Amino acid sequence: MSAVPHLSRRRFLGAAATVPLATTGALALGAGTAHAADSAYVMGYFTESNTMLEANYGLHLAVSTDGLQWTPLNQNAPVVTPTLGAQGLRDPFIMRKQNGAFVVLATDLNGTDWTYDSVYIHVWDSTDLRTFTGYRLLKLHDMTDTHSWAPEAYWDASRGQYGILYSSVNSSGHNVIMVSYTTDFVTTSDPQVFFDPGYDVIDGDLAVDVNGVNYLYFKKNQTLAGARSTSLTPGSFTEFGTAAAHGGTEAPTLVKSLTTGTWYLWGDTYTPNGVFYAWQSSDLAAGTWTAVNQRLYTQPLNSKHCTIETITSAEYTNLVAKWGAPAWNRIKSYNYPARYVRHSNYVGRIDEYPFDPYTDSQWKLVPGLADSAGVSFQSVNYPTRYLRHYSYNLRLDVNDGTSAFAGDATFYRTAGLADSSWSSFRSYNNPTRYIRHSNYVLRIDPISTSTEQQDATFSVGY
Known part of the structure; x- marks a missing residue:
């Protein structure tokens, strides 16, 4: 992306939905009709990883009942892939x-060729997100030597039209947030500059009509900054508040919890190994944010540039039935929630996400080899190998079929020693010992102190 070489965009919701969005007095960007029955979430994203092992530029989906812990669908493979334009x-x-x-909607760009400029975006229609119809390219503008990055839409009731926000370079040579209006996502009006503070901005994300005020968050100098206006008129927004950031952060997403008064602001790092971070605030008008503990949320594996929309429980069930939940799990550390259980050189350890090969952190929790009431950890990328303890250290070994191996590779899953909503794993043949990490390496030890309890507590998710 020529003017700003790491531009991106996503959406993310942050809490369970049991109250219709309309009753909160706020519409997050993209929220159309508020459905009283909405009680779950769907996320769309594409994937990249450190070495681009998992680079895939199709539409991926995940679902969640709380907006925090996500279940990738279709084994984290795309459910639909563009065939026009850049074909990604x-x-x-x-x-x-x-x-x-x-x-x-999606940016017409396959990979990271930032010199590719498209005046189009990808568009699909869907009644249920299980089938996608009417695939087309939608032209947003006639400007030359620029792009149409990170499209998002919102309903502008005063116009009776949808606004499509996107990032393009203006005549002054820096990125601004543009808007084009549409009623059908087939044709659009002449584009207008929606927000231009005089320097590069991308990734505009709106919360519409929050107590009579509209809030726009955007990427500014690798931070997530805010602006606001009492109207949706292009050019009416002015900056306010304190920017949020975690290193180089981009692609903000605002959402209000549907069960509390909390607002969430999501963003991720702009590098290919993007990591989501979240902040929260009890007062959007204050423009200040507090980081959310990473224990509370887990992004889908290798996900980038997300979008989230609320769905009904029936839609949630139907999506899982159509695409299927993963046949594997990832296991997160309690006291180092940025780290996940993996094998490296056949040694069991916890390492900070993301890393490649990312498949080192994927496990099948199968019935225990020595006792089916327990569990054994089968490697996804080395399916003949299991985590087992040897001299109290955990390593990834080939199952030799012996009873000794089966005992070493079997563990009982219990309530988490540091948090009962998490999990701990007690050794089958050394029942006074639990799996824990020490200097990031996994082993089995007796557990007594609060620090050891935290070391021995994990979350099993995706």
Whole structure:
């Protein structure tokens, strides 16, 4: 992306939905018709990893019942892939329209060729996110030597139209946030500059009509900054508040919890190994944010540039039935929640996400080899190998079929020693010892202190 070489975009919701969005007095960007029955979330994203082992520029989906812990669908493979334009997408966006159906928008870009400039975006229609119809390219502008990055849409009731926000370079040579209006996502009006503070900005994300004020968050100098206006008129937004950041951060997403008064602000790092971070605030008007503990949320494996929309419990069930939940798990450390259980050179350890090969952190929790009431950890990328203890250290060994190996590779899953909503794993043949990490290496030890309890506590997710 020529002017700013690491531009990106996503959406993320942050809490369970049991109250319709309309009752909160706020509409997050992209929220069309508020559905009283909405009780779950769907996320769209594409994937990249450190060495681009998992680079895939199709539309991926994940679901969640709380907006924090995510279940990738279709084994984290794409559910649909563009066949026009660059034949790849970035920055997907899912919105439920006023009629209750969904529309999917995405940047027309395959990979990281930032010199590729497209005046188009990808568009799909869908009634249920299980089938996608009407695939097309939608032209947003006629400007030359620029792009149409990170499209998002919102309903502008005063116009009776949808606004599509996106990033392009203006005549002054820096990125601004543009808007084009549409009623059908087939044609658009002449583009207008929506927000231009005089320097590079991308990734505009709106919360509409929050107590009469509209809030726009955007990427500014690798931070997530805010602006606000009492109208949706292009050019009416002015900056306010304190920017949030975690290193180089981009692609903000604002959402209000549907069960509390908390607002969440999500962003991720702009490098290929993007990591999501979240902040929270009890007062959006204050413009200040507090980091959310990473224990509370887990992004889908290798996900980048997310979009999130609320769905009903029936839609959640139908999506899982259509695409299927993963056949594998990832296991997160309690006291180092940025780290996940993996094998490296056949040694069991916890390392900071992300890393490649990412498959080193994927496990099948199968019935225990020595006792089916327990569990054994089968490696996904080395399926003949299991985590077992040897001289109290955990390593990845080939199952030799012996009873000794089966005993060493079997553990009982219990309530987490540091947090009962998490999990701990007690050794089958050394029942006074639990799996724990020490200097990031896994072993089995007796557990007594609070630090050891934390070392021995894990979350099993995706």
